Amino acid sequence: MDYQRFAAKLLKQRQQLQLTQEELALRVGVTPQAISKWERGISLPDIELLYQLSKVLSLSMDELLDLPTSLTESDNDKDKERLFRAILSEPITLKVGCGFVDYLMKENQQGFPKLQQVRINMAKESGYLLPTVRILDDITLDNHCFQILFYDKVVYEQNNLNPSSSEYPEIFEQLNLTCTAHYEKLLHRQIVKDLIDNLSKLYPVLVDGYIPDKLSYAQIQFVLKSLIEHKKSIRNLCEIIEYLEDNLVLGKDLVSISNELIQLSY
Structure with missing residues (x-):
């Protein structure tokens, strides 16, 4: 992609819409410094940001990028993955x-x-x-x-x-x-994984070789959501995971374990 052609197109369209760099940055969700770099041809936005940028500027992505063919027809797997992420809802x-x-x-x-x-x-x-x-x-x-x-x-x-x-x-x-x-509406499995990754840094024995091999992120998500729905804190994640692991070994189901944790008020 020609950085300078994109930069010229971006600058021209922003000025036609009478937007400052600061106003455009706020609408796209980036810093004014990022807009400045794009308009000077120093860098390019990620494709998910291009999607938002094209909406704000009232252009198709092809028009913004000055492409002869649609970006969605690209054979570049990375481009397709980023474009797919662009159409997903933000948490x-x-x-x-x-x-x-x-x-x-x-x-x-x-x-x-x-x-x-x-x-x-x-x-x-x-x-x-x-x-x-x-x-x-x-x-x-x-x-x-x-x-x-x-x-x-x-x-x-x-x-x-x-x-x-x-x-x-x-x-x-x-x-x-x-x-x-x-928060239970926000707690998707990627967040659960991030929580467990952080826990692993402090308590590797609790996590390594067990999560997610024997205890899945979906199971952890179920228990954490149950606690959150009952307005319980999950700060003591170490004890929650340990209790979950110990009781799964005993053959208890997730609903029973969740109810016990709710009563224990972790």
């Missing part, structure tokens, strides 16, 4: 009205410290690992409306937010509350 999306753009640009420049604090709080309080949060502005929303979506489904919406200051703490406070309250 968490935070959509905001235009009234929040300046605030989120400031947060973006600082590395989203409030979002990072949400991650820390959820991990410390409940043992929850927060998936990547894609933050996008949406011109179809009222200026001071925001939505929290899980896999493209709205789980929370607030309209006409009247901030007491320019910091809008309510957005990230609500993100924390919503993700914590409905």
